Each structure stands twice: as structure tokens, then as C-alpha cells.
Amino acid sequence: MFSYWQRREDPLTRCIEDVVFNIGVEGDKCFLAAVEYLCKKRLGEATSIDKIAVKYGVSLLCVYKWYAKLYQEGVRYPRDRVEQLLEQVRGKYGVAIAEEVKNLYNFLKSKGALDGLKPEGVIAALLYYAAKKHGLRYDSIRTAEEFGVHPETVEKNIVIFQWYLHGKI
Structure with missing residues (x-):
């Protein structure tokens, strides 16, 4: 008997996928860490950017640079x-x-x-x-x-x- 596993659609995953799709950068761990930080801020979660950088195994500086770039492009966490x-x-x-x-x-x-x-x-x-x-x-x-x-x-x-x-x- 075969069973099909469906990926869980939680708000964090949807947010990350939306930003990645709109920006078009894939595979960059620094970018993904910055996007996760941004999405967690949007959802009201209080996870620090350094913990997310450690989770992805990247430097805090590269995550912050991507976060700043996203902000300049208009992708911000305190959405209206x-x-x-x-x-x-x-x-x-x-x-x-x-x-x-x-x-x-x-x-x-x-x-x-x-x-x-x-x-x-x-x-x-x-x-x-x-x-x-x-x-x-x-x-x-x-x-x-x-x-x-x-x-x-x-x-x-x-x-x-x-x-x-x-x-x-």
C-alpha cells in the first residue's frame, strides 16, 4: 500500500517560499537565513538573527547583509x-x-x-x-x-x- 506524504503548509514555510520566489535567489544559505529571520519577524516570533545564522552554518555578517538588501528592495517584516x-x-x-x-x-x-x-x-x-x-x-x-x-x-x-x-x- 502506498501512502502519499504531503508537506505541512505552515505560515513560516509559505512566507519563506513567497520571498524566495519573488526575489529569485535559491541555494544561498545566507539568503535563506535572512529570509527566515524576516519571516519569523513578520509572524511575531522572537528568534534572534545570530541563532538563525548558526542554524544555517553561516556568518552573522552575511545574513545581515542579505537582510539589509531585502529591506532596500522593499521586503520588510513590519508589514501593514x-x-x-x-x-x-x-x-x-x-x-x-x-x-x-x-x-x-x-x-x-x-x-x-x-x-x-x-x-x-x-x-x-x-x-x-x-x-x-x-x-x-x-x-x-x-x-x-x-x-x-x-x-x-x-x-x-x-x-x-x-x-x-x-x-x-
């Missing part, structure tokens, strides 16, 4: 939470809905409607709008559960955003 949520929307609902959410977000941000609101509640409410616009059956309770916020927060944000989107404010 909104950007992370938009990636989540893009992965689950597709590019069209993610772009709609992003456009609504940018419009509301330009109007000052998002000041003091948590990104999860904002994106949840905007996903509700985008899903309705694209004809998906979607409700505020489902979107609240997806983003870990209360349904009342999503409903409140929907009402507030309606005023801005329809030109009442």
Missing part, C-alpha cells in the same frame, strides 16, 4: 496589518473582490473615516460591501467570524461607511 488582511481576502475571494476592498479602503482613508478603527473591523465591513457588489451571498455575521470581530462592530462600520460612500458626509 491592512496589507495582511487584503492578502487573506485575495487568497479566499479572489483578486476582483480584494481590489474592490482596497479601493474602498483607500477612498474611506482619504476621507478620514477610518481614524481610530481597528483594521479587522474595517476590512470585514468592506468585504461585506465588495461581496454584495459582486453578487455573493454574504452577511455581517460571517464576515465578523472570519476576522475575529463582533458582528455589531461590522454592522456599525457598515452604517458609518454608507454615509461616506453615498456622499452624506
